[in-house]
Amino acid sequence: MGKQMVMSVMSKDRPGIVADITGVIYQLQGDLADLNQSVLFDYFTMILIATFDDAVTPEDVVAGFSHIQSETKLEVVVKEMDTPMEVAKAKRLKETYVLTAQGKNKSGLVHRIGLFCYQHGINILDLATTLSGDQYTMILQLDLSQVKSVDTIRTSLTGYAEESGLTVVLQHEDIFKATSEISLF
Amino acid sequence: MLRSDHILATVEMIQKENLDVRAVTMGINLLDCRGGDVRETCRRVEEKIGTVAAHFVATCDQVSKKYGIPVVNKRISVTPIAFVGAGFDRHGFVELALALDRAAAAVGVDILGGFSAQVEKGMTATDREYIASIPEALARTEKICASINIASSQKGINMDALALIGQTVKALAETTRDQNGFGAAKFVVFCNQPGDNPFMAGAIHGLEEADLVLNVGVSGPGVIARALERLIHTKGRENLGLDDIAEEIKQTTFRVTRCGELIGRKVSEEMGIEFGVVDLSLAPTPTVGDSVGEILQILGVDVVGAPGSTAILAMLNDAVKKGGIFASKAVGGLSGAFIPVMEDAVLAEAVGSGALCLEKLEAMTCVCSVGLDMIPVPGSVDADTISAIIADEMALGMINNKTTAVRLIPVPGKEAGELVSFGGLFGASPIMPVRNVGKSHRFIAWGGRIPAPLHSFKN
Numbered sequence: 088m089g090k091q092m093v094m095s096v097m098s099k100d101r102p103g104i105v106a107d108i109t110g111v112i113y114q115l116q117g118d119l120a121d122l123n124q125s126v127l128f129d130y131f132t133m134i135l136i137a138t139f140d141d142a143v144t145p146e147d148v149v150a151g152f153s154h155i156q157s158e159t160k161l162e163v164v165v166k167e168m169d170t171p172m173e174v175a176k177a178k179r180l181k182e183t184y185v186l187t188a189q190g191k192n193k194s195g196l197v198h199r200i201g202l203f204c205y206q207h208g209i210n211i212l213d214l215a216t217t218l219s220g221d222q223y224t225m226i227l228q229l230d231l232s233q234v235k236s237v238d239t240i241r242t243s244l245t246g247y248a249e250e251s252g253l254t255v256v257l258q259h260e261d262i263f264k265a266t267s268e269i270s271l272f
Numbered sequence: 273m274l275r276s277d278h279i280l281a282t283v284e285m286i287q288k289e290n291l292d293v294r295a296v297t298m299g300i301n302l303l304d305c306r307g308g309d310v311r312e313t314c315r316r317v318e319e320k321i322g323t324v325a326a327h328f329v330a331t332c333d334q335v336s337k338k339y340g341i342p343v344v345n346k347r348i349s350v351t352p353i354a355f356v357g358a359g360f361d362r363h364g365f366v367e368l369a370l371a372l373d374r375a376a377a378a379v380g381v382d383i384l385g386g387f388s389a390q391v392e393k394g395m396t397a398t399d400r401e402y403i404a405s406i407p408e409a410l411a412r413t414e415k416i417c418a419s420i421n422i423a424s425s426q427k428g429i430n431m432d433a434l435a436l437i438g439q440t441v442k443a444l445a446e447t448t449r450d451q452n453g454f455g456a457a458k459f460v461v462f463c464n465q466p467g468d469n470p471f472m473a474g475a476i477h478g479l480e481e482a483d484l485v486l487n488v489g490v491s492g493p494g495v496i497a498r499a500l501e502r503l504i505h506t507k508g509r510e511n512l513g514l515d516d517i518a519e520e521i522k523q524t525t526f527r528v529t530r531c532g533e534l535i536g537r538k539v540s541e542e543m544g545i546e547f548g549v550v551d552l553s554l555a556p557t558p559t560v561g562d563s564v565g566e567i568l569q570i571l572g573v574d575v576v577g578a579p580g581s582t583a584i585l586a587m588l589n590d591a592v593k594k595g596g597i598f599a600s601k602a603v604g605g606l607s608g609a610f611i612p613v614m615e616d617a618v619l620a621e622a623v624g625s626g627a628l629c630l631e632k633l634e635a636m637t638c639v640c641s642v643g644l645d646m647i648p649v650p651g652s653v654d655a656d657t658i659s660a661i662i663a664d665e666m667a668l669g670m671i672n673n674k675t676t677a678v679r680l681i682p683v684p685g686k687e688a689g690e691l692v693s694f695g696g697l698f699g700a701s702p703i704m705p706v707r708n709v710g711k712s713h714r715f716i717a718w719g720g721r722i723p724a725p726l727h728s729f730k731n
Contacts, residue, residue: 185279187279187280187283215276217276224276224280226276226279226280237337237338238337241340254287256283256286256287256340257340258282258283258286258339258340259338259339259340261339261534262282262286262339262340262341262531262534263278263279263282265527265530265531265533265534266278266281266282266285266526266527266530266531267275267278267279267281267282
């Protein structure tokens with residue numbers, strides 16, 4: 088069944104970087120499962136999961152990546168996964184909500200919403216923020232499966248919104264799927 | 273993965289445009305409730321509604337909370353009551369209405385529709401007793417709505433029933449004189465009445481339906497109006513054509529319909545009853561910003577009723593259907609824009625200023641749903657004139673193979689221009705003048721039937 092590894096790579100962005108990174112995995116005869124990449128301004132980051140032969144070690148993978156040319160040094164972290172991919176995937180959650188928070192930019196906004204989630208037993212699955220002029224927008228995908236009452240969360244959010252001066256909306260993910268995707272039911 | 277611009281567009285719709293689900297209506301078959309006498313039948317009706325709809329309102333509230341989208345009205349529609357009470361006299365039907373009212377109150381719904389009959393071809397003795405019971409039945413109940421189908425494209429118009437209905441509307445208004453004739457606002461006359469319409473006052477649980485079914489009415493015109501304003505503001509009027517406007521209406525309707533369908537299906541899943549249809553109708557409320565008239569103004573007529581109003585309404589109605597039909601598994605009911613005068617603040621204002629007259633409204637009903645709706649007329653207008661106005665509207669539906677309806681309120685003791693208000697969702701409006709009153713008597717006196725029309729040679 089092989090060895091599953093999770094790899095994280097960060098560097099200055101340039102054409103060909105995806106080909107180079109996946110080329111290393113290919114040469115080591117790794118089987119790529121999921122990957123997610125993002126570019127923020129000129130910087131590139133990618134998280135990947137792949138299965139390798141038992142003989143391949145995380146050090147081999149890091150060594151492979153070290154040959155990649157980059158304007159900045161390629162930052163690499165490679166770890167062997169302790170939970171099999173299938174098990175991790177099976178945890179796919181039903182009670183996923185989307186929280187949007189918009190308002191005037193000031194420091195500590197993301198930290199405070201992160202703290203709010205932590206204090207209410209909410210896991211953040213995905214988070215993206217954008218700054219446009221002085222308007223800051225945060226979009227969070229949240230796992231509310233550990234939350235007893237969504238009502239309580241909504242009430243607390245109203246307080247949080249008043250206190251932070253943000254416009255906050257919490258909606259079930261299904262609503263967004265319904266309005267933005269063709270097939271749902 | 274959801275894209276952030278899609279997320280923000282939906283958030284905007286929910287937050288700023290007051291997206292909601294206008295009505296979730298549970299249809300209940302009552303044919304199996306007929307007992308040996310009136311009392312037994314009433315008991316069974318109350319028992320059945322009390323059992324099958326016991327958790328209806330709570331379930332709607334729970335789903336609404338989970339998804340953060342309000343369900344504005346929770347309603348019940350039942351089998352047209354003239355079938356359930358076959359053989360009863362008028363007093364029996366009044367008892368049935370009272371039983372339905374108690375049942376509606378017990379399960380906590382806003383309104384119950386289906387105090388109804390279908391007489392498009394002929395009337396039975398029961399149907400006549402049912403019609404005779406309407407004024408008292410509606411005056412003595414709180415939550416009951418009545419409707420009657422007196423015409424269809426297949427059968428023509430029942431002119432005997434039509435003559436009786438003019439008198440019934442007058443009697444209803446007189447019986448509820450102390451409420452400005454409010455009784456007449458709870459009674460609607462149809463041509464081609466659908467059996468799966470979730471909107472009141474015309475909701476029934478048709479004979480063709482299963483035992484229990486759930487139908488949903490989507491959000492109102494406010495969402496469309498705000499989307500159009502935003503489009504015009506962002507892109508600039510000079511850069512847009514009416515095809516762009518139609519496209520925006522389609523896309524917004526798609527989203528609105530998807531939300532309605534999602535909520536409806538979740539409620540029906542929770543309750544374990546069949547999901548019926550989504551009704552795409554844009555139903556205005558008297559609230560400012562929730563008006564079909566306002567959309568017409570945004571699209572280019574300074575007042576509703578000005579030339580161009582019919583064309584804009586035609587485009588709006590069609591775009592709503594195109595977006596909605598693709599969004600939903602099953603569309604039904606009335607599915608068009610409503611123009612109920614008292615319930616739409618901009619329409620009511622146009623009546624007050626004299627911009628909108630009855631004849632223009634009649635023309636507008638040719639291209640939208642549902643008909644001459646919630647129009648207060650002077651109490652002095654006679655029964656035959658009311659019947660004749662209804663006849664014209666029925667003819668539009670019959671010839672054009674569409675649903676049309678009439679809900680006129682002849683306000684006792686008041687004349688054209690005076691303001692009448694029923695409050696809440698029923699709204700307010702100045703009384704609409706009626707021209708040529710008292711000149712249709714010989715026509716209504718004929719009785720009989722207007723035969724069913726040809727269904728070919730359509731020019």
